Amino acid sequence: AQSVSQHNHHVILSEAASLELGCNYSYGGTVNLFWYVQYPGQHLQLLLKYFSGDPLVKGIKGFEAEFIKSKFSFNLRKPSVQWSDTAEYFCAALSNFGNEKLTFGTGTRLTIIP
Amino acid sequence: EPEVTQTPSHQVTQMGQEVILRCVPISNHLYFYWYRQILGQKVEFLVSFYNNEISEKSEIFDDQFSVERPDGSNFTLKIRSTKLEDSAMYFCASSPRDTQYFGPGTRLTVL
Numbered sequence: 001a002q003s004v005s006q007h008n009h010h011v012i013l014s015e016a017a018s019l020e021l022g023c024n025y026s027y028g029g030t031v032n033l034f035w036y037v038q039y040p041g042q043h044l045q046l047l048l049k050y051f052s053g054d055p056l057v058k059g060i061k062g063f064e065a066e067f068i069k070s071k072f073s074f075n076l077r078k079p080s081v082q083w084s085d086t087a088e089y090f091c092a093a094l095s096n097f098g099n100e101k102l103t104f105g106t107g108t109r110l111t112i113i114p
Numbered sequence: 115e116p117e118v119t120q121t122p123s124h125q126v127t128q129m130g131q132e133v134i135l136r137c138v139p140i141s142n143h144l145y146f147y148w149y150r151q152i153l154g155q156k157v158e159f160l161v162s163f164y165n166n167e168i169s170e171k172s173e174i175f176d177d178q179f180s181v182e183r184p185d186g187s188n189f190t191l192k193i194r195s196t197k198l199e200d201s202a203m204y205f206c207a208s209s210p211r212d213t214q215y216f217g218p219g220t221r222l223t224v225l
Contacts, residue, residue: 032212043118043218044157044205051212090157094212101147101159101170102207102214 002027004093006105013081014113021076021108023065023091032094033074034102035065039087047089050074061085086112116140118217120206126223130195135220137189137206145209146189148181150174150202151219157205163189196224 003026013019025031035047048059055067065076074091091105119138127133139146148160161171163181180192189208193200201224207214 034213036216044216046213046215049213092157101162101172102149102157103159104157106156 002031002093002095002103004091004103004105006089006091006108008108009106010109010111012111012113015083016080019076019078019081019085019110021089021091021110023074023076023105024072025074025091025093026072027093027095029095033065033067034092034094035059035063035074035076036090036092037087038090038107044090047076081110081112083112083114086110118206118208118215120204120217120220122220123218124221124223126225127196129198129224133193133196133222135191135193135204135206135222137191137208137217138187139189139206139208140210140215141187143208143210143215145169145211145214146181146183147207147209147214148191149205149207149216151205152199152202160191160204193222196222198224200224 005024007022033050036044037047038044047063048057050057050067058064063078067074088107088109090107092102121136146163149157151157159172161175162169178194182190203219203221205219206217
């Protein structure tokens with residue numbers, strides 16, 4: 001069965017620090033990968049996605065993620081975080097195009113200290 | 115930019131009561147989903163819906179749950195007889211094909 005794991009449960013950084021949140025997936029076939037963000041009191045918003053092609057994908061708000069097939073990883077990065085990046089970040093995988101379900105990781109809570 | 119909307123934002127109910135959670139997906143989307151997130155746990159898939167029928171459901175989605183698209187715009191999740199463990203945040207999502215867009219969620223509290 002497909003699974004997604006996020007090993008960092010809570011990350012605390014100071015403003016301007018660099019960020020990397022880990023995501024590993026377990027799936028033998030073609031997989032499409034996503035990062036969603038949930039700001040306090042708000043709904044899940046799509047940050048970025050990877051389907052194919054360039055393994056380094058850029059998303060909104062300066063975030064990027066790198067798909068490394070050999071490591072089954074899709075880590076999220078941002079070179080310099082801001083206080084407004086405080087949120088919960090979810091990695092998710094989709095096994096096929098179409099009406100397949102998303103499998104989510106447990107989420108990483110990011111707290112940015114001003 | 116079009117968004118998925120959900121009502122109500124918070125629903126409090128007594129155990130054993132029926133609840134209906136409502137969602138308005140993005141208008142040109144074809145695929146619809148319900149997920150839930152129990153406090154402190156991961157977001158879990160409940161059901162997907164396409165072409166007016168359920169395409170996939172999880173083991174959570176038992177006979178107490180049903181979904182409907184009654185009028186071509188709304189997409190509802192009904193829980194017939196709520197249990198304490200149904201307390202969670204319920205998210206609706208819609209997709210044109212391969213990217214799912216989520217609504218703000220309905221917090222269901224079962225007392």
